Amino acid sequence: MTTSSELLDLSPVMPVVVLDDAEAAPDVARALLAGGIRTIELTLRTPAALEAIEKVASQVPDIVVGAGTVTTPEQAAQAADAGAAFLVTPGTTDALLDAVAATRLPFLPGAATVSEAMRLAERGLDTLKFFPAEASGGPAALKAFAGPLPHLKFCPTGGVSVANAPEYLGLSNVGCVGGSWLTPKDAVAARDFATIERLAKESAALAS
Numbered sequence: 001m002t003t004s005s006e007l008l009d010l011s012p013v014m015p016v017v018v019l020d021d022a023e024a025a026p027d028v029a030r031a032l033l034a035g036g037i038r039t040i041e042l043t044l045r046t047p048a049a050l051e052a053i054e055k056v057a058s059q060v061p062d063i064v065v066g067a068g069t070v071t072t073p074e075q076a077a078q079a080a081d082a083g084a085a086f087l088v089t090p091g092t093t094d095a096l097l098d099a100v101a102a103t104r105l106p107f108l109p110g111a112a113t114v115s116e117a118m119r120l121a122e123r124g125l126d127t128l129k130f131f132p133a134e135a136s137g138g139p140a141a142l143k144a145f146a147g148p149l150p151h152l153k154f155c156p157t158g159g160v161s162v163a164n165a166p167e168y169l170g171l172s173n174v175g176c177v178g179g180s181w182l183t184p185k186d187a188v189a190a191r192d193f194a195t196i197e198r199l200a201k202e203s204a205a206l207a208s
């Protein structure tokens with residue numbers, strides 16, 4: 001099993017994917033892989049998400065598939081049952097943290113402030129999602145986190161793009177960035193996997 005910190009080392013960008021149709025999931029995952037991206041975060045924002053995770057886990061074993069936008073204890077258990085290899089939460093509550101811990105899966109709990117990050121560190125969690133990254137102060141905020149909390153590593157997500165990703169990836173406390181730009185809604189709807197592969201290639205080439 002990959003640890004939370006190893007997850008951040010797999011690719012410089014974690015694609016955050018919203019799918020309306022589970023059937024498209026394996027081809028989206030294959031396009032990302034072909035572009036050199038080794039992880040996929042399928043968000044639990046659509047009714048198709050759990051089935052999409054199941055399909056990728058069983059049909060595309062070379063990509064590490066996780067569930068994102070996990071906001072309730074029930075979703076944590078459902079995502080684990082569907083075959084998710086990791087979980088990502090936008091923020092945390094005690095009940096959610098307990099449920100995620102019960103799955104024993106690696107996970108990236110969301111934090112936007114120093115106090116939230118410290119609370120998670122108290123529970124032994126040292127690999128976090130910084131969300132929403134741009135709205136919470138962007139690279140300047142994250143750089144400031146590294147002063148008092150140098151042992152914490154982050155995956156900033158929310159408003160990150162291929163243009164501003166290098167600024168985050170240059171920080172000592174950033175392992176990878178997350179973003180939805182690799183799988184634009186219209187490209188997914190049109191089954192335009194060549195575009196997804198091209199965006200993945202461009203993202204995989206970003207240095208972390």
Ligand code: 3PG
Pocket residue numbers: 016068069090131157158159160178179180181
């Ligand atoms: C997430 O849940 O991580 C974000 O919605 C992704 O943000 P983005 O669409 O700005 O990349």
